[in-house]
Amino acid sequence: MSSINKSFFVIVSMLSLLAFSSNAQLSPSFYARTCPKLQSIVRTTMRQAVATEPRMAASILRLFFHSCLQGCDASILLDDNATFTGEKNALPNINSLRGFEVIDDIKTNVEAACDATVSCADILALATRDGVVRLGGPSWIVPLGRRDARTASQSAANSQIPSPFSNLSTLITAFGSKGLTARDLIALSGAHTIGQAQCQSFRNRIYNSTNIDPNFATTRRANCPISGGNSNLAPLDLVTPTDFDNEYYTNLLNQRGLLHSDQELFNGGSQDALVRTYAANTITFLKDFAAAMVKMGNISPLTGTNGEIRRNCRVVN
Template identity: 60%
Template sequence: MAFHNFLLLSLIAAYASAATDGKLSPNYYSSTCPKALSIIQAGVAAAIKKETRMGASLLRLHFHDCFVNGCDASVLLDDNATFIGEKTAAPNNNSIRGFNVIDDIKAKVEKACPGVVSCADVVALAARDSAVYLGGPFWNVGLGRRDSLTASRALANISIPPPTSNLSALITSFSAQGLSFKDLVALSGSHTIGLARCTSFRGHIYNDSNIDPSYAKSLQRICPRSGKDNVLAPLDLRTPTRFDNLYYKNLLERKGLLHSDQELFNGNSADSLVRRYESNPSKFFRDFASAMVKMSNIKPLTGRQGEVRKNCRKVN
């Protein structure tokens, strides 16, 4: 009996140290909320069935969360009388979306296991499940993140690279998060799905020379020099609702929608990786999955840091 108690205490201590040393585990909820992953997966599938674009939006939400003080669900916090969050920062305002989907999924998870699963983990899993649902690669999501108690609008304004970024600015931005040049080119492949607003690609279609002229003209017809800021165009003109490697084929043909996209194939150091991903979809999938694991591990709150929010929009 004494040995059994000792073993039990050892296991508890080992679990506690794993939770506090910043290491995440795919099995984190296996005993505390075994249904969590299937609830989240079902919620993501339902949301994408309702609106295909939502898959790209949920993937992007994770990116915009992780690039500001780490993957801590800070991006989900609403402004209130005494607090200004990240939602109204320039890269996010009228741009990131999917908050209601996260709310709905979180409510179902809370019903199954109250106060157990963090909003940050819901966002990380929703990003993975979105990519997989649309035909992309699977990766194991480390879990055990906790939710932040605050957010930083100022940091969101400078940490998230805008669509006007050149290659050196992109490299600097990703490097600041501990992400490599290869991670940058692979993660940019998430633009194989989703839509962008006219205001995001206007400069590229009117001012840049590194764009196919007929492609630029087709976009100019829907996105004038002024006005119609919210008109949408697909980031991948070929298969905008399927996660594949055709984003890179577009770049080779100078049909990247954003200035920052086409910067990856512009007679520079990224060209060879773009060519490799265009010719080898499985290589792209492997590198994308690996880069997503790295990104989702940016400065997570673990152990007793932060909290597990009951409502993702506000602290407990």
């Protein structure tokens, strides 16, 4: 590790430790005695998954986002059952969330080492961090001690996860309701430096928006016809789609944000200056992203005796 990276990690680690005070029940050493090999197990499994398919890092990151925006309790991993309709088929998630099998694999490996000890919520938090690192992104200390929900709500997922068609004020309000600032919103949106989106989520933008680079729109139309092809994929960052860097913000400066909600961050509004800052300074972006990820991981976790430790992430015990 270079001296710059070491210094950066120290700064992020200090910010992460400060963030723990917002939820004293979470601790990076929560499993130090009960499952000391936890982090190495997660890291190894994620290394294999991302080596097989680099996109998987973005898929796990999206799982974490869509989980924590409703509370970091792994409810998003639950399959539907006779008592509730879960979140997997909610409008923001249906036929687009993926990576469940990777979480299953990690859970199986963790259970073999530490039976009924580690929550699926904590596994998802660790896997997210390790996936980002595998694509060159920042590391951060993950607070642990979350427990798993015994139920899930499709209606909550439909109402609480922002749409790719949202405007800036809607996004700021939605994130603010979860204790996240506008700066957190802009930093966390940088997750779109990796991953892909379906045609149906950006078709209107590439055919009807005026704040879009014409050449970029033409390129995207080639794989997203005006009708049909809803599930066709395009990289959220056309330049470095599998590198966790700050190119996403440069794209916004050039009106090459793929989603409407992306370009809203730089569209003559209140956050334009911050987008410029992140486009110009990779270290500032990575530091803010890591700190915001710790804050997101602290959204309404179940702790203590609440919830349970699921043995299978897809079903309650």
